[in-house]
Amino acid sequence: MSVADDRYSLPGSPLGAHDGPVFDHPWQAQAFALVVNLHQAGLFEWKDWAERFTAEIAAAPQREDESVNDAYYRQWVAALEQLLAALGLVEDAAVGTRAEAWNQAYLNTPHGQPISLANATCPPAHDHAHKHEPRREPVMVVPAGGD
């Protein structure tokens, strides 16, 4: 395969045309921005980030079924997780636990409502089959003296 042979770069293309997206998915942009912000906050030198990222690229190269951006940001996120663990800022287990909480939050959040972490444990009211709105009257009354 030609190195220039991808839809993002046609020879002699005008500036900015055929560039393709810088990010394929919002999570890629978020992961990118996390690293830039943490560096700007002084938590690590850019050189240290680049070393770790480089090592991850070498250790886990692009797979056949991945786009360039998917591979690149998979490596980016893995390097970020390793760096945060090495700095003692975020442990791997905490990331896994929190990711599962977000997963549950999605499953518990009705369409059209913002995803909130609180929904992981306490689903919001939902106008749906299992509707559970507050009622100001008893749902069931057994009259006195029935027996």
Add this chain to the structure above:
Amino acid sequence: MGHSHDHDHEHDGYQTPPESIALRVKALESLLVEKGLVDPAAIDAVVDTYEHKVGPRNGAKVVAKAWVDREYKARLLSDATAAIAELGFSGVQGEDMVVLENTPEVHNVTVCTLCSCYPWPTLGLPPAWYKAAPYRSRVVIDPRGVLAEFGLDIPRDKEIRVWDSTAELRYMVLPERPAGSEGLSEEELAALVTRDSMIGTGLALAPKA
């Protein structure tokens, strides 16, 4: 029943979680926000900047100025970081910039063999092929062949120099000013400067006759 919407979803009206790596990024972000290490507004600002505000137009302005202003060009070639900052472009990473001048005798091309170090302040984020292994590995072995794949045939009698950017030092190419561009304004010249011409995998465009 009281369906207020007509989604027909596997989760019966509830949302589908994104792929697992997206959940991990969301997890990282929320944990870091809680620890006070990142500010959500700053995250959004960085995304906006790199998606919309920083791109190869910055580099094109630098190149066009160097083409029309001999003194600026001299400063650019001797201290690129400072000369680029004169136009208001500087890096978040504190990296040094070096600008390489293409001449009738020498063609320069840049790469990051290890990852994807790239002059963000002037070119924005790199194109996909720059980040991919084939370009990173092959341009240092057979630059003439790789450039030909970009449609760029460098004559045999012209020297090709390949420069490897790193986290501390980023290279950018000052392409040759195209023939027939005398008398164009700086703005018109900037429109001839392609992103690839500043990486070294292309040339500046010829002016329309």
